[in-house]
Ligand SMILES: Nc1nc2c(ncn2[C@@H]2O[C@H](COP(=O)(O)OP(=O)(O)OP(=O)(O)O)[C@@H](O)[C@H]2O)c(=O)[nH]1
């Protein structure tokens with residue numbers, strides 16, 4: 001795998017002005033982004049989020065999932081800490097791509113859960129890869145993360161790939177009537193370490209999305 005560092009710039013957001021680093025995965029042609037804040041290359045574990053693209057949740061305010069809420073909360077927490085990193089990986093729909101995710105949503109509209117929908121389309125439940133995080137983090141001088149996630153498989157995959165995870169930090173936010181079943185399925189079938197009682201409600205986060 002060859003990940004090429006392309007360029008960096010400032011990225012002002014409502015929470016902080018991050019540095020945005022652009023990377024290209026030469027094998028797939030996909031571009032990936034890292035946002036950093038503060039001195040991240042000092043050898044100490046860095047508060048981090050490894051976020052997989054969800055166009056619908058991250059950019060279109062979808063309430064079907066928790067992605068947009070988690071993205072916002074992660075940036076806010078990094079800003080509060082004054083130091084951290086967010087990797088934004090272009091593996092939409094747990095790796096099946098946007099159009100197949102829409103197909104999967106159609107099946108979910110008819111009663112399938114998120115895992116069954118993937119399987120009915122001939123995909124495994126989760127096709128994501130995390131090995132590209134290694135060169136991205138190495139380029140930024142980051143050796144280990146205090147990782148914001150509820151997904152133990154992500155922790156295991158990153159650890160296997162060679163990224164130190166010094167701590168897991170829960171990221172349970174954005175519960176609303178539209179994603180309750182999806183979040184229960186993630187906990188029940190995909191092993192996410194969370195209970196619905198742990199969640200802050202969608203209405204508690206900064207951008208309010210009315211149920
Ligand atoms: N195939 C498919 N992908 C989905 C669906 N809902 C969200 N996604 C994708 O799932 C990915 C996010 O994965 P999640 O399982 O929500 O979260 P995670 O990153 O594994 O775990 P956390 O770190 O706790 O957020 C994004 O790429 C979304 O586009 C769905 O119903 N079907």
Ligand SMILES: [Zn+2]
Nearest residue numbers: 054057065067
């Ligand atoms: Zn999502």
